[in-house]
Amino acid sequence: MIKELVIDDFQDFLKLGKMVNNNFGNLYDLDNLLNSKADKVIGYYENGLLVGFIHISISFDVVDIVNIVVDDKYRRKGIGTKLLNYIILSKDIAEIWLEVRKSNKSAISFYEKNGFSLVRVRSNYYGDEDALIMKRDVNMKDVYILAIESSCDETSIAIIKNGHECVQLTVLTQMDTHSEYGGVVPEIASRMHTENITMVLEETLTKAKMKVEDMDAIAVTYSPGLLGSLLVGVEFAKTLSFVYNKPLIAVNHIAGHIYANNLEGNLQFPLLALVVSGGHTDLIIMKDDYVFEKVGGTLDDAIGECYDKVARVLGLKYPGGPNVEKEALNGKYTYDLPIPMNDDSLNISYSGLKSSIINLVHNEKQRGNEIRKEDLAKSFQEVAIDQLVRKSEIAIKKYKVKNMIVAGGVSANKMLREKIKELTDKYDINLSIPSMLFCTDNAAMIGAAAYPLYLRKEFANLDLNASSNQEIY
Amino acid sequence: MYTLFLDTHNQEVVVVLYKDGEVKQAVNKVSGYQHSQIALPLIKDVMDKEGIFPKALDQIIVVIGPGSFTGVRIAVTIAKTMAYSLNIPIKTIDSLHLKAISIDSKEDFYVSVLEKNGAYVGKFSSEYVPVGEYSYYSKKEYDSFLEENEVKDVDKIDYNSLYEMVKTFEPINPHAVKPLYIKRIEVTK
Known part of the structure; x- marks a missing residue:
């Protein structure tokens, strides 16, 4: 049975807390906890006995996990997950946040299994130890981004899931053509992009068994690079955004190379x-x-x-x-x-x-x-x-x-x-x-770099222009 | 039955929207080198005014050049991407042919498309069939060409004649649509 603890249950709460931390009673100001509208403790009972609880602090649609405790004898029975799901189902929430000791591997693995991901590391949060700040977005469906890269001599299109997973990547390189001239010839590069770009899209979608309709956004490299080459990708992406009524995300190529590291x-x-x-x-x-x-x-x-x-x-x-x-x-x-x-x-x-x-x-x-x-x-x-x-x-x-x-x-x-x-x-x-595949110019990295912009809803308009030398810093 | 016509081969961006063969909207905007910023917003404007979404389009006509290399690629990329994603027929016309169809002539005639350093020239029959190959002349060559030949000019493109002419063209696979450049680039000479 799962229920929210009331005043009479707090002796059991303290008893269970002390099993994991002798100092538990001193860490909690019970009066404060009981009077707080933001704080709630949800308990898990087995045969009338409190064997686990989760203490949360709620602010609008954001939940902070303050503490989660399960009796040693009742571990590995999915009680922690049940408590988490209880919160998610009973409240109208968007995000759950928590911090955990960097060394607490079993807790970190528990949170990862439950859909939390690392947001950042907070240095020396526990005095001598770092805390990992983790977050789980609730009710958020998977985000698919169709990404396009044409800044130099590769025509590339990728489908990226949730900013981290490369579902499909196609890279059509023109290297053989340009090597005849001892370097990339910008005009030839632009011509080849124009000729090939819809075929690269078709191949990417066919292999992924997906449609542009399945995408949540269209991302494209707009700078830096060869202007004529960038323009082909930008016009292509804007057209898709217009035809399918999908948000457009302008991505800097260098940010792409950095965010390529999020793919692995x-x-x-x-x-x-x-x-x-x-x-x-x-x-x-x-x-x-x-x-x-x-x-x-x-x-x-x-x-x-x-x-x-x-x-x-x-x-x-x-x-x-x-x-x-x-x-x-x-x-x-x-x-x-x-x-x-x-x-x-x-x-x-x-x-x-x-x-x-x-x-x-x-x-x-x-x-x-x-x-x-x-x-x-x-x-x-x-x-x-x-x-x-x-x-x-x-x-x-x-x-x-x-x-x-x-x-x-x-x-x-x-x-x-x-x-x-x-x-x-x-x-x-x-x-x-990044592995070799994501090191050289490719659209997967553009999709990875587009994801934080998607979450912040930083979208571009149909008047987006390409630029040969826009820096990110 | 809506047809969208796009032309970005020179300094102007031209968008024409036909309904059942009749011109409903025809707009042009001089953009200098800002075709990329102007073309899609202009297309959207035209369709908004008509109260339609891209899915209402049944056909696309695009001018494939010759003209400004980068300029032509803007319309060609937009047009082939639209035709491919909407799965509708796309037809192409070159910029010299586009000029020719607005000219009345009893005999063969020349038209030209000027660019920064020269001109593209094409010869057409009175029935608007190209006679021989198109040429690119440098400024100097074009000046001497003009001494020997008359080149007809057009004030205004007749978009109704254009529609009728394009009716006789075969649609092209969107993947295969590409610009017509004529002029060779330095490295390949």
């Missing part, structure tokens, strides 16, 4: 994001969802740009990054290259390194010396990645981060992954790097 885990704040791609080399601190603070980054070239340039100087094919990395596998760190930004700042630079490699190759050629491609690739990569690791370490110490993520196309680099892993292990912080 949970962002934990404060976090440090190292964003490394053909256009970005940035250090970003996030204290909460969609709160981005750029604390450092390149003063000149992006690391991806530098890789491409080095690839060209070494006569390697496009795309430069993977090919320089491949070449470096067989090389040794023999060339003496300048160490950029060897200071305590969070500034990064790649133009000096780039120039010194161009000069080195030029001078060696003039002297008639052979360039040892694999050694130069290796030497370059060591110096280029060491700079990222050094600067990340400074940021980790300065901002006391809980979670580090590496985002952007260059996060596919294996050496970078290994070095950053060593760094985060050293500081015992959680590292998330």
Whole structure:
């Protein structure tokens, strides 16, 4: 039997509480509890005996779980779940919140099974220990977002469930076409997006056995990227939003790379994001969802740009990054290259390194010396990645981060992954790097990044425009 | 029976809504380079004024260029996405043909579509059938072309003639609808 406790039941309540915590009586101000309109205690009885209870505090449609206790002898009988469901069914509520000790694994697993998810970590909440803040949305149906990405040379569409689960992802890459020209040709990219985009949609829906009608919102990358390419995705998404009367969500591509980490885990704040791609080399601190603070980054070239340039100087094919990395596998760190930004700042630079490699190759050629491609690739990569690791370490110490993520196309680099892993292990912080599929440009990450905006109802209108360089910070 | 016509091949965004072959709404808006911000809101306006939703559309006609590359892609992307998602027929007409059908001529004639650095030129018969291939001329080439030939100009597109002309066209699979560029881009030359 489940019932709300009244004044006569509180001796039993204290007795049960003391079974789990000797100090239980002192923690509770019974008078206060009895007089509070917000507080309620619901008890679970077996054969007339109180064997479990849940203490909640209610404010409008939000419920806070203050305490949940089940007699040791009655555990694993689903009593906790029954108490939770009793609250959900008996009150008109939207959210249930709670905090739990980080070390209390069995409680955390209980809450997860009951639909709670981690919202954030509150540092030193229990004096010496962190609390996990968890939340469960009640009566909320699953949210499906149809996401579109066309900022560069990939036409991609995905269906994302509840911001975390990739139901379906299609990526049509144009890499083979552009590699003929040694780099992405914007006009060709835009043409191919226009030709292929409806087919990519059809394939995605067919594989998922879903319709656009099943979606709750349409999300699209609107910036940064190649303007002509972005425009195709934006017009496509706006048209779907208009035809199906679904909310439209404008997503920043860099936010997408960061939120890609939600597809295989949970962002934990404060976090440090190292964003490394053909256009970005940035250090970003996030204290909460969609709160981005750029604390450092390149003063000149992006690391991806530098890789491409080095690839060209070494006569390697496009795309430069993977090919320089491949070449470096067989090389040794023999060339003496300048160490950029060897200071305590969070500034990064790649133009000096780039120039010194161009000069080195030029001078060696003039002297008639052979360039040892694999050694130069290796030497370059060591110096280029060491700079990222050094600067990340400074940021980790300065901002006391809980979670580090590496985002952007260059996060596919294996050496970078290994070095950053060593760094985060050293500081015992959680590292998330998306699997390869979600690292390179893809629409799944756009759907993941759209989800917090969906929950906040931050929708775009049909006059949404694409922009080549809108930053999130 | 509603038909939506879209054209974004030059500086204007043009939206025409037909009901049973009759022009109900015809609006154009000069947008410079803001086609993306203007096109869909304009389509929505036109349909709101007529009191219909996208599901009421039965057919789409789109101008596939030649003209501004990015501009043309706006209408083509909207049109093929609408036709695909509403599962309705889509027909295409090129921008030179669109001009030609508003011209009365007893013999073959030329029309052109100007762009920043030159012009697209097409020759048509008095029955509006294209004669030979379309060409792209640089400004200089186009000036000398004009010395030798007369190019007919149009004040106003006759949207009724357009509707009648397009009736004879076959619908296209939305997936296969793509812009007509004519001019080759630098890297592929």
